[in-house]
Amino acid sequence: MELKEKSLICFDCKAPYTFSVEEQQAFQAKGHNHPPKRCPACRVTRAAKRPQKQVEERTTAFIPSAPRQFFAVKCSECGKDTQVPFEPRAGRPVYCIDCYHKSRATKQ
Numbered sequence: 001m002e003l004k005e006k007s008l009i010c011f012d013c014k015a016p017y018t019f020s021v022e023e024q025q026a027f028q029a030k031g032h033n034h035p036p037k038r039c040p041a042c043r044v045t046r047a048a049k050r051p052q053k054q055v056e057e058r059t060t061a062f063i064p065s066a067p068r069q070f071f072a073v074k075c076s077e078c079g080k081d082t083q084v085p086f087e088p089r090a091g092r093p094v095y096c097i098d099c100y101h102k103s104r105a106t107k108q
């Protein structure tokens with residue numbers, strides 16, 4: 001396959017740059033099938049920043065799971081005030097933890 005010089009737009013600085021034949025060969029030799037997204041200058045800055053950036057991204061990407069929402073209900077069995085981690089549906093009995101375990105125990 002014959003390689004041709006390509007004109008590409010840098011993903012970071014939006015400046016057009018040339019993806020030369022030599023660069024394409026070097027890229028293919030490394031096993032990359034896609035052209036780089038950035039101009040050589042931005043690639044260098046990015047490579048220099050990379051180790052730090054990855055750590056930052058990892059810490060900011062970590063989102064603690066949302067706190068569980070509890071709904072205040074009255075136990076259908078003993079009438080005690082309790083909370084359930086789901087929205088109680090009308091017409092369905094809701095049990096406090098004790099009655100819940102009791103009802104499960106009797107079922108089995």
Ligand SMILES: [Zn+2]
Nearest residue numbers: 010013039042
């Ligand atoms: Zn650039």
Ligand SMILES: [Zn+2]
Nearest residue numbers: 075078096099
């Ligand atoms: Zn109960």
